[in-house]
Amino acid sequence: METLEGLEAVRKRPAMYIGGNGSEGLMHLVWEIVDNAVDEAAAGFGKKVDVTLR
Structure with missing residues (x-):
């Protein structure tokens, strides 16, 4: 058995x-x-969500 950390x-x-x-x-x-x-923004921790894919 192997225990992995973090x-x-x-x-x-x-x-x-x-x-x-x-x-x-x-x-x-x-x-x-x-x-x-989106959940964080809906909870009041932000006003918009920007997603940039590169």
Whole structure:
């Protein structure tokens, strides 16, 4: 049995946390970030959400 510290587990097995390590996982990650930003703005911690993809 191996114990991983901090973010080691995420780095070693990203699919376990974001649903995949391909394009589906990337899109899930992007939507999660946007969703969290919208929730924060709706709670009064901001007035707008800007998203820039490069």
